[in-house]
Amino acid sequence: MGVSVVTNPPVGRQLGLRVGVQVVQTLTCSRWGTQSIGGLFKDGDVIIGGLFNLRYSPPALDRDFIQQPYYKACTGLQNLPLQYIYALVFAMDEINHSTTLLPGVKLGYHIHDSCSLPPWAMQAALSLVGGNSSSCNAAAQPLGYAEEEKGDRPLPLIIGGDSSITAQILSRFLSPLYVPLISYTASCPCLSDRDKFPIFFRTMASDIYQARAIAQLAIRFKWTWVGAVIANNDYGHMAVKVFQEEIEGADVCVAFVETLQRENIVSDATQAALTIQASTAKVILIFTWYTDVRELFLQLAQINVTDRQFVASEAWSTSSDLFQHPVTKKVASGVVGVAIRSSSIPGFEHYLINLNPSQQPENEFLREFWEKEFGCSPANKLFKENSLPPCNGTESLKGVRNLFTDTSQLRVTYNVYLAVYAAAHALHSLLSCPDGNTLSENTTSTCSSTKDITPLKLLRHLSKVNFTTPQGEHFYFQGADIPAKYDLVNWQSTPEGRLKLVLIGHVDGFDLNLNESAIQWNTGSNQVPVSVCSESCPPGTRKAIRKGEPICCFDCILCADGEISNKTDSLHCERCPLEFWSNAERTACISRQLDFLSFNETLGITLTAVAVSGVIVTTVVFVVFLNFRQTPMVRANNSELSFLLLLSLKLCFLCSLVFIGRPVVWSCRFQQAAFGISFVLCVSCLQVKTIVVLAAFRSAQPGAEALMKWFGPSQQRGSVCLFTCVQIIICIVWLVLSPPVPEPDYDVPGLKVTLKCATDSVVGFSVVLGYIGLLACTCLMLAFLARKLPDNFNEAKLITFSMLIFCAVWVAFVPAYVSSPGKYAVAVEIFAILASSYGLLLCIFAPKCFIILLRPEKNTKKLMMAR
Structure with missing residues (x-):
């Protein structure tokens, strides 16, 4: 420019x-x-x-x-x-x-x-x-x-x-x-x-480059929580401003900024030392002059703060007055800093050590240096007044080691x-x-x-x-500036217990070249110090920023079920695809396991045992009724419908077994059809029996003799077939148009996904259940009307109780089925089938079997017809 x-x-x-x-x-x-x-x-x-x-x-x-x-x-x-x-x-x-x-x-x-x-x-x-x-x-x-x-x-x-x-x-x-x-x-x-x-x-070079270099160090070593102590002038404020601009978006935060004023250095250094002690930041950036840093280190030593890692600006990173000070070794070993680039000047060292005031008598600067270094006054006619003894002329800078002669x-x-x-x-x-x-x-x-x-x-x-x-070196001006070049230095301990300056890298413009293995940190090891407000969130968690605090201060929240995070400090958890679920650590999506109600698990074994027991009990009752089919008790209760009812109950118990095991295409289609047809057959038998009882008592009234003609054995069988055929037609239409198919239920959360028979047509399933419910309600009303008929053994009472249990079970089934997860919904349906079947079997046939087997004296026509 x-x-x-x-x-x-x-x-x-x-x-x-x-x-x-x-x-x-x-x-x-x-x-x-x-x-x-x-x-x-x-x-x-x-x-x-x-x-x-x-x-x-x-x-x-x-x-x-x-x-x-x-x-x-x-x-x-x-x-x-x-x-x-x-x-x-x-x-x-x-x-x-x-x-x-x-x-x-x-x-x-x-x-x-x-x-x-x-x-x-x-x-x-x-x-x-x-x-x-x-x-x-x-x-x-x-x-x-x-x-x-x-x-x-x-x-x-x-x-x-x-x-x-x-x-x-x-x-x-x-x-x-x-x-x-x-x-x-x-x-x-x-x-x-x-x-x-x-x-x-x-x-x-402009301070922009050193501030950016220090920001790159903070980002590189993952120091997300750093403190800053700066000079209260343009040098300090500009450096921390550029540093903050550079770390923006890199999840690095400045914990505090303390300023040092030369006129109030003791009080300011004391305040800064207390702030450093109270802060959780372990890495402290210092942009100020070395005399200010020396006072700060003195204050830190007084309160015994020795575990901080300091990052130095070029203003003090190479100050021998600092790293040779005894307090510095205690407080600030392992300093990493940016330094003005170093270069050699051939012949300059030889030039310096050969300087002598005798050769330059007019050089007051050299004369004053000579007096301070050797404690004598060089012979000089121009400066006669001096309290020091005269030099003997053998003094030489060749053996002197100080900042003036040091050209390293x-x-x-x-x-x-x-x-x-x-x-x-x-x-x-x-x-x-x-x-x-x-x-x-x-x-x-x-x-x-x-x-x-x-x-x-x-x-x-x-x-x-x-x-x-x-x-x-190629040299040119870019406007007022030159291309930025810095050294990266490290204060390392020597075997003698002193600190020495070690070159660990270079900065060329915005490029940072660093030998990390050569760094000795404040701990005395090569382990990079940690300076964070909050520890990194491991995979399986996400970061939740604390309200009112910097973004570097956060809590780690475990990912929800079905979500994962597979990297450190993740801001969000990702949801797994439907076919997958999160593992226990929430770090990976794994294939979901198919789950269904099997014959091998406890619940499946229990339901199977109950169903088989129901089949056995029904068979025993069937045998009892078959052996005592000529007795008044069996004959008085429409033996043909009783045998059909027992057969339908056996089918109800058996159809529950179809619901257990891995769902396949045939089982999904058969189970609902078998369930619907079996229960319609069962309820139809009860409804016809109830109608027969009502018709029998109505026919005893004058003028109603012809009523029983409409409810003869053939009409009873026809009615049962008609009611059952309606359900068969409903099931056929449902299974043809939209049959249930085995599908995994991905909507239910969890690693185990239930393989169930998905009912695509809710209408078909509702019609099947609705028809059963209609027949059951009709049967319940008829049985309720016939419950007080004057027979000594009125079967309508038994049907009333059985239908009350039946309806109560299926009314409770609906909310239980909807709210049950996975395979337990199938278990609820099986339980409803078994409970209603046992209710019908026990309420209708237990009193009869009791009289037939244990009270045979009551199994007479006279007692059956008594009012």
Whole structure:
């Protein structure tokens, strides 16, 4: 993405900006005080500015209300930022000695310490772009190379803006001047906006990529319940926002977000530690500066929270101050973090260890570092006042091991190195090709003079740089950014009891390359820690989100009968096809087992025994009646119909056996027909017997002698045949049009599915039962009318009781049959058949057999006819 700028700003505007800069510089110097050390300088054909946070002690602000606010000078030299400074110096020395890059052009530098304070960074930037690098007062002006030759020439480019806040302030300030700013650590995604920050570039990747990388780690390791501790600024809030956007839809939730404010770090860290202790989240993401993390770890150690897995942002993942701290080993071993990519700079280590203040007497930064490291003052005529003893000249950095000399993992240092080379290639393009077409690097000709260099021209060429670094890395800008590259690191314990930094993977853009087997977690093992609000729902269950809680907090509900879930954390249970049913674990559908009332099971055996017993009892009664057929008891009760009734009862008992066993086509058709015809024959016999009794007593009345002619033996047999033929016709029509067929009853839930005779025509079955019911009701009414006829042994009473039992059984049968599941519906029907058959048999024939067998003296015509 190119930079849209005004190509030739008016001379008046340039002059106005220059005057404005000087006025603002004078004002800021009067209010902010002066820095103890102004900077490090080297003259050249082109001067590049540098801003670094060299000192670590935060400046105190005097507010005694008797004068304007005044920032005290920073003290205390930091080793790592000093290495950044010398990476810039080393890169410029390489370029100045190069025969292909900027041949014949010497680069110089003006480096200032901004002390992590945006006002001082802006003050230093003012002095650089204003053409006066000596800061505010002449007394504090540092010495440098060829100071007298610097003049008031403004710098065309600044490398600096260590934090996102400082970079935003400087970018907004420098935009009207078109002075490019290349930051080596500012990572806020907001700085990618070319409309707001057209002069900003960086060799540090945007935080979007590290937040997405951490989100990918959470998803990859199935950490669905994580806490977050962030800096209370754009860095922290933007990181957690991008993280939440990335995990959306991945069933990962943020349990809590705690913020840390630098001004209230102790109280904020205490609150965050208590929140971590109370939370069930075992994985904690931390997006903040390492000094804040150190305070947080101290607070966690005080309350003995040692079982959390921390995931680090690049701001503290490689901080040696942290992983070498004794508290860290107790609280935060096994940290996994995203780090600025590391690269080597050939010759840089040799360059550092050979530095000596005796060779650079004007270098105050190196002199201060030497005094701190060796406890002596190097011989220097420029700095006479010093309480330290003089150095003996044998001191050397070759045996020193600290952050300044450690070049094993160059991260921010390499970003500074890249920034210098990006600036050099932009200058090379500007000086070689005024038309914008880059010449090859081996050219020695120049098309422009260094005096023609302006920030605006350099800005246009900087946005188009595309080169290969001495390390073989392809480098170019995408707008303000470079292609994102990170290292994935892990804090692992050593046998000596210390923590060391181990490389476990890389991030290239949005691609995550991770060696999981190389990770040592906080438990000291390779077992990935678990951080969930609710344990995963196993197969056979489904997730039910708890009301009012995040989606990561849920209950596991067992799938209903007939439903399954065959994967972990299933949201829904799937219903099995009709032919299948869920297994006991609800994880698979298995074929349903056919079930029917068989002769081998207890219920089938019991019903069979009862039916056979009924057949035997009926046969015994039949034999008794046959042997005593000439006695008055048998003759008085219409022996022919009695024998027919016994035969029909035997058929009723036998037809119940057809209902037992595996239903087949013939049994389904025969059982209902046999049942309907047998009971119609039985009820028809009872109805005719009742009619005969009524007719016999009516014929005794005067004028009714001819009534019995209509109810003679032939008429009785004809009536029974007629009633039975009607049922036979109904059954034939039913079986022809829509016969019952054996079908599994899939509508009844369960693993066992009943194989039953499906009645497709409910009308046919209803007509069969209705006809039986009609005859039974008619018989009951007739028998009820004849119950008080004046015979000593009135059979109508017995028929009345038997039909009452018959009707009661079949009225109760209907709801029982409908509500009974599976094969038990068949058992209910068999029970109704047997109960009604036994009712008829016992009520009608038991009293008669009692008299015939046990009271033969009552089996006389006289007693039968007595009133």
